[in-house]
Amino acid sequence: MNEKDFEHLYKRYAPMLYRTAYRMVKNDADALDIVQDAFIRVFNGLGKFRNEANVQTWMYRIVMNLCYDYFRKRKRILFVSEKDIFDSEANQEMPVNESTGEFAELENQRKQNLQMALEKLTLRQKTVFNMRIYEELSYEEISKIMKIKVGTAKATFFQAVEKLKTIMKEMEKK
Amino acid sequence: MTCDRVRQKLVFYVDGSLGDAEKMEIEQHLKQCNVCAADYHVIVSTIDAARKIEVPEHDEAFWKIQYELTLSRAKQKLHRRTFMKRLRVASGIIGMVLLVFASMVYIEKNKPVNPVNPREIVYSIPDDILSESKIPIPVDELEKVVDSLAPEDHMMLLAEFLR
Numbered sequence: 030m031n032e033k034d035f036e037h038l039y040k041r042y043a044p045m046l047y048r049t050a051y052r053m054v055k056n057d058a059d060a061l062d063i064v065q066d067a068f069i070r071v072f073n074g075l076g077k078f079r080n081e082a083n084v085q086t087w088m089y090r091i092v093m094n095l096c097y098d099y100f101r102k103r104k105r106i107l108f109v110s111e112k113d114i115f116d117s118e119a120n121q122e123m124p125v126n127e128s129t130g131e132f133a134e135l136e137n138q139r140k141q142n143l144q145m146a147l148e149k150l151t152l153r154q155k156t157v158f159n160m161r162i163y164e165e166l167s168y169e170e171i172s173k174i175m176k177i178k179v180g181t182a183k184a185t186f187f188q189a190v191e192k193l194k195t196i197m198k199e200m201e202k203k
Numbered sequence: 204m205t206c207d208r209v210r211q212k213l214v215f216y217v218d219g220s221l222g223d224a225e226k227m228e229i230e231q232h233l234k235q236c237n238v239c240a241a242d243y244h245v246i247v248s249t250i251d252a253a254r255k256i257e258v259p260e261h262d263e264a265f266w267k268i269q270y271e272l273t274l275s276r277a278k279q280k281l282h283r284r285t286f287m288k289r290l291r292v293a294s295g296i297i298g299m300v301l302l303v304f305a306s307m308v309y310i311e312k313n314k315p316v317n318p319v320n321p322r323e324i325v326y327s328i329p330d331d332i333l334s335e336s337k338i339p340i341p342v343d344e345l346e347k348v349v350d351s352l353a354p355e356d357h358m359m360l361l362a363e364f365l366r
Contacts, residue, residue, distance in 0.1 A: 036274075140256060144256060
């Protein structure tokens, strides 16, 4: 592939793919590695790209596959046990800033709870949730990237939100 | 719309993927039902909190360096792949040549040896012996006799001749 085209693709999609990868692996260096590997695949395999799918869909799929490989290799446990969540929650002493109001503190706590709750989602639920909420992709686009039906994408998103809602409610009760 | 139906649709109402008619029905229901309205607020706050989770931002200069690194690694990988491809083709050709050579040697070594048919042995009998004066019968008669001999007689005759 032409270097100029490659540079154009990189400038356009690298930051976006990095955000996607980061939200999945929660680690800057690993997310950057995933983006690099994705672009190496793109550089060496643009001939395999079929025009019926758009470049963005194709690149998202590469990143998603690399994220799945990452989890497979690391054998990372996606489901944090209930005990772990509440233990880590209890151990986390929120830094109390005098200038920070109660509302900001509550928001911060909510964000932390949600981050932990997101870890409880299955890989598929997390992928669909991230694509819908952060990348604002349509269900059609998500279904193409993940090679699933539109209905399955919608159902997965629904399950993800329901699960997050339940976990958040439980955490707030505590 | 019933509460159950609304709760199934609330997630899609919040993410903005519902059609106008369904949206209006849900809005109408939320005005009247406190339980569903509470559920709606939980979904909104969950999604809002999710949107607030930050991702580290990198500037343009950082991405420029990343691009150079990626390009150089991609080129290295491409060269390695091309080299390996050529190596595979060359090994294939060498393998084929060796296989043909080995087959030829094997065939040559295992060629079946045809048993010697004594009748096919050409006796080179000196002319003076064959002269009619020394043989009691004419040469063509003698040849007929030789042809009619059994293989073991041929062998005896040959042994006698060689002795």
